[in-house]
Amino acid sequence: MMVHSLSLIFLLMMLAQLMMEYNTMENSMTPTVADIRNNSPKTVLVSSSPSDGIPEGGSVTLTCSSDANPPVESYTWFKRCGTEDLQVWTGQSYSIKNISIEDSYKYKCRASNQHGSAFSEYTPLDILYSPKKVLVSSRPSEIPEGGSVALTCSSEANPPVENYTWFKRSGTEDLQIGNGQSYSITHISSDDSYKYKCRASNQHGSAFSEYTPLDILYSPQKMSVSVTLKCNTDANPPVMDYVWYKKGESEPVAYGQTYSFASITKEDSAPFYCKTRNRIGHDYAYPVPVTCTEECSKAGAGIGGFCGGFIAAILFTVMWIRRKNQTTSGNDNSNGERRRKKQKETAIEDVYENVEDIYTALNLKTKTSDDVYGELTTESSLHCARTQV
Template sequence: MVKEGDKVTLTCSTTCSLSNNPTYIWYRNSQPVNDLHATDNRLDIDSVSIEDAGAYSCAVKGHEIHSSHGINLNVRYGPRNTSASAHPSGEPVEGSSITLTCSSDANPPVHNYTWYRENEHHSTPVGWSQNYSLVDISSEQSGLYYCEAENVIGQNRSSVLQINLTYAPRNTLVSVSPSGDIEEGSSVTVTCSSDANPPVHNYTWYRRKHGSESTWIRQRQTYSITNVSTEHSGLYYCKAENKHGASQSNTTFLDVLYSPRMTSASLVPSGDLQEGDSVTLTCSSDANPPVYNYTWYRKTGDETALLGTGRMPNLTLNLVPGMDGLYHCEAWNKVGLKNSTALQACTAQYSLVPWGPSWL
C-alpha cells in the first residue's frame, strides 16, 4: 500500500543472459519515463505523488519487444479540493428546501462526511452524509456551513458556504422620537422598522382619525412633523414591502397635548337673581390632558380677589350684599403650567350687578 509522500523503489529483473552493464528502459502507461531517477535496474521515487500513479513496465535496451508485464502503482492520498455547494443555487426563500452537497478528491474514496454550521465562536456538527438537506427552511437556519471529508489517510475541510435566506418583511414596528409626551408646537419623528431580506424597498405611512378610514400620508421610512398641532393627532401605522411581500405594523396613537383654550364661564340659574339665592359658576375649557385645576377670581374696581381653587369646575355662591363684581376662572393642566400666556388668555367674565348677571 503506497500513500502520497512515501519512498518507492521499482526493480526490473530478467532471466535472459545479458552482456555486461545492460541498459534498462522504464515505461509508465506505455510511455518512456524520463522525469524519474533510474539507476541500472532500479527506479527510485523519493516522494511519490498522485502524478506518479500508473502502470509501470521495464525492458532491456535492444530487447524492447520483450518488455515486462506492467505493475500498477496505486498512490493513496487524503481528501483534497473539498468543496461545498447548494442545490438549487442562489438565495433560498423562507419555507423552501435546499440540499448541500460535499465533494472531494480522495484515494481511497471518502468514507465519512461531516457537515458543520459555523457560529460566532465555535462550529456545531449538523449532518453526517455527503448530502445535507434543509427542509422548510427558516431564518434561524441562515448562516455559514462547511463540510469535512475523511478517509483512512486523513481529512480535509471545505471553505464556508453562506446560506442567505430571503423572506418577506416581518416584526414591523413604529417608534416615536422623542418618546414621551408630545406637546403642541414641538417636533416629532415617527420611524418604521422591519426585519426583511432583502431589505425593505418601500415604506408607506397611513393615519386614521376618529374612526374614519385610513389616509395615505407619504412613502418613506421616517415621517417628521415640525410645529405639531392637534390636527396631527390620530392613529399611525406603516407598511413595509420587499419583493417577497409586505407587512403592516400595529397602530400607534399620536396624542398631541395642549394647554387649556376656549375657556368660558357660565352661570346657573340665569335670569333675575335675589338676595339669598344660590348660584353656581361653571368653568369649561378644551385641554389635553384634561384640566386638573380651576381657579376663580372676583374683580371689584382695581382689586382682584381669589375665591377658590380645586379640581372641580364649579363654584357655588349664596348671594349676599357686597358680592357684585366681575367673576372669571382660569383652567390649568400640566402643559398650561409651562405657558403663562395661554393661561392669561382663558378668561370669560360675568358681572353680578345687584343680583343680576350680565356679559361683559
C-alpha cells in the same frame, strides 16, 4: 572480428534495458513528497441547490466536497445550536425543509478519510423573505407642539424593501397619507402621538410597524379637579373595614378609609356616605353632598371642588367629635344606651342643618359654572370660612 563487435553492442543494449526496468520498479515503491502531503482531506467546501435564492419556508439541498488522497470516505453534517454543534446527518448531501432566515450560517460539514478529517466553514444561504422588524424613528426626538417632525421607516428584508407606505389613524380607520421611506409632519399636535405607522413591502410580502410614539412637548391642558373624602370614627376594637356608598344605591362604590374622585363629573353629583364596622357592630356616617355644575376642570369649579373637599373634611370631623362626646356622656349616665341613641339622632339633625346652610351658601346646584366662578373668585375665602364649625 566483426562478429565480436556486434555481440558487444548487443550486450550493452541489454544491460541498459535492465537498468531502466530497475529504476522504474524502485520509483514505484518509493512515495513522493506530494503523496505524503495529500493524505487527509483539504479545502472542504459546501454548495447549495438552489444557489440563487431560497424562499423562506422552502427547501434546499447542501452538498459537501473535498480534495483528498485517498478520496474522502465519510461526510458528516452539523448544525449550530446556541454554543454547540449538533450532528444532524451523514452523507455527502443534506436536505433542509421549511428553511428560515435563522438557518443561514448555521450548517457545516466534516470530510474524513483514513488519514484525518477537516471542516468546512459555516454555510451562507441566500434566503429570500418578506420585510421583518419594521421600525419608525423620528427626528427630532422631542417635538414642540405646532412644530415639524420627519419620520423614517426601516426594515429587514431580502431582497431589500421596494416600497414604504405611510398611514394615519383616524377614528377606527387607517388612512393612507404618503409614500417613501421618510414622511414629514408639520404643525404637529399633542394628539398626534401613536397615530402614525408605515408599511414595508417587497416581492415576497409586507409588514407594518407599530403606531409611532412621538414625544410632543406642550403646556398644561385637560386639567381636572380631584376630591378625597375621608371617614373618621372612634371604635374599640379598631375598625376592621370602611365601605363607601352613593346615596340611593345599594352596592358599594369603594372600600377603604378614603374615597377619591380623580376627576369630578356631573354623574358624580350625589351625597356619599361611609359604613364602618368592627367585631362589636357597625355605624353609618351622614351623607355628604359632592356636586359639580358643569366641567369641574374650569377654574371656578376648581375652587368649588376645593371648598367641597374642605366641607367634607369638616363634616366628618364634626361627626367624629359629636360621636365621641355622645359616647362619653352615655357612659356616665345610667340610661346611657338610650340617651346615646337620642343624642345621636339630635346630632345628625344638627349636622344636616349645617350641611343645608353650607350647601345653600355655595348655591352650586342653581348657578352655572361661570356664576360660581365669579362669586367664588371674590368671596371664596368667605364661603370656605362659613363652613367652619
